[in-house]
Amino acid sequence: MIYPGAEEYLPDTRDVPALAAAARTCRGCDLYKAAGRTVFGAGPESARILLVGEQPGDQEDRAGEPFVGPAGYLLDKALEQAGIDRESVYTTNAVKHFRFDRSANGRRRIHKRPSGGQIAACRPWLLAELEAIRPEVVVCLGASAAQALLGTGFKLTEHRGEVLRLPDEFRENGDPAVVVTIHPSAVLRARSGRDDALRSLVGDLRRAAASTRGK
Structure with missing residues (x-):
């Protein structure tokens, strides 16, 4: 499905608090209708490293902050082992609203991958964050995040693990x-290894x- 996209909701400034405030009014796709809140990026605007995942999860949607659920805790552990100060990085998602299905009894919200159209609709927010932060390195956590910046055909x-660059249209x-790796949730899902x-x-x-x- 083709959505109108977030472009018209972007403010003129590339100040992160102003972007986050504007994102709360975004109606560029349909995900805002069911999600509890907009989950924008967080971290210092001077960050050298920007981490981008797929979308907020259930706990992120409730808290209004990225990477505060189980995958976030595992990411904290991985960053510590990698020698990266968690407080020095900026974290965000390719999509700013939680997409989910309800469990059979309606009590649980189960993660559902955002569609290509929803990722494309939300891309202006991610590009605005890149412009605001100007990181030296972007780490794409998972395929959806990578495809948001590197194209839908990216595998x-x-x-x-390769060191890549953004397409010319985003320069x-x-x-x-740009370094692409697995999402922390993939580690949590690994039953063995x-x-x-x-x-x-x-x-x-x-x-x-x-x-x-x-x-």
């Missing part, structure tokens, strides 16, 4: 290095940190 399995928002999955995520985060000028 995480073929380029995971006006800065020219950070969870330790190996965590180690590989940590390795990718270290590679991202090594791509900053401060390393």
